[in-house]
Amino acid sequence: MAIIIGDIHGDLAMAQAFLAYKPEAEHVALGDFVDSRDPKATFEEELACLELLIASGAVLLWGNHDLTYTPERPWRGLTHHGFINDQEVPRWTDGNKYLARVFEKDGALYCRDSFVSRYHLARQKDQVKAAYAADGWLCTHAGVSTALTAALPSAPWVSGDPSTIASWICEEFEREFATKTRPWHESFTPYGKGPLFYRDWTRGGEDLFGGIFWFDPQWEPSRPPDPRFKQIFGHTKVAGPMRKLNHVNVHIEDGWWVFDTESEGFVRLGP
Numbered sequence: 001m002a003i004i005i006g007d008i009h010g011d012l013a014m015a016q017a018f019l020a021y022k023p024e025a026e027h028v029a030l031g032d033f034v035d036s037r038d039p040k041a042t043f044e045e046e047l048a049c050l051e052l053l054i055a056s057g058a059v060l061l062w063g064n065h066d067l068t069y070t071p072e073r074p075w076r077g078l079t080h081h082g083f084i085n086d087q088e089v090p091r092w093t094d095g096n097k098y099l100a101r102v103f104e105k106d107g108a109l110y111c112r113d114s115f116v117s118r119y120h121l122a123r124q125k126d127q128v129k130a131a132y133a134a135d136g137w138l139c140t141h142a143g144v145s146t147a148l149t150a151a152l153p154s155a156p157w158v159s160g161d162p163s164t165i166a167s168w169i170c171e172e173f174e175r176e177f178a179t180k181t182r183p184w185h186e187s188f189t190p191y192g193k194g195p196l197f198y199r200d201w202t203r204g205g206e207d208l209f210g211g212i213f214w215f216d217p218q219w220e221p222s223r224p225p226d227p228r229f230k231q232i233f234g235h236t237k238v239a240g241p242m243r244k245l246n247h248v249n250v251h252i253e254d255g256w257w258v259f260d261t262e263s264e265g266f267v268r269l270g271p
Contacts, residue, residue, distance in 0.1 A: 002134035006234025006251035010036035010046030031063020031141035074192030081111035130173035133162035143233035147209035
């Protein structure tokens with residue numbers, strides 16, 4: 001049994017409700033833990049949300065927003081928070097060697113640096129994954145389309161086994177993520193070269209389809225989620241609970257929703 005949630009985007013109350021629901025069950029969060037769309041959301045609230053998720057023991061997946069807070073930084077940052085005032089800097093650097101080094105090197109500290117430091121620790125502990133198999137479902141941030149599976153024919157898609165597929169995706173993610181593309185002065189995508197990182201033009205990219213961080217079934221209707229295995233994803237907002245024969249989208253516009261794999265149904269947690 002697993003409890004699965006889509007994009008949280010710095011909503012601390014949502015994260016708390018998610019973790020409190022059936023706490024004995026495995027919990028899986030499908031990425032995009034920060035970068036609130038609410039202009040009133042504070043940096044401190046978003047950071048508390050991220051820290052809660054990292055400390056919770058839940059399975060965490062990379063989303064397109066999360067990956068902007070890595071040294072590889074495969075695309076532009078999306079936060080609306082700016083720099084930390086000089087008088088506030090000691091509050092963040094005391095006891096944090098990473099942030100202290102950043103401030104010493106750059107002479108300034110930005111809110112994004114604090115996010116980077118937290119993701120760095122989670123990554124060192126292998127807490128964040130590109131894909132995961134939960135109770136017979138393949139979990140990724142944005143889903144696996146037929147275009148992606150066609151572009152990666154050596155992957156074990158035909159097995160239909162989410163565990164086998166998730167393991168392969170995680171290995172492929174490490175290969176693609178470490179691959180350098182173009183230098184900074186030519187592109188804001190210096191790392192992350194390969195189909196998993198593809199970003200369709202409808203999402204501001206230059207590729208023919210979206211990979212597991214950018215796939216959008218609404219804008220890519222000719223390239224639906226691959227039907228050979230069951231999968232759960234978020235990323236693309238839907239008006240209400242969406243369950244198809246082979247896939248579930250749990251990033252729902254109104255309210256806080258999770259998918260319970262035991263009942264194979266949606267549960268609204270609030271508000």
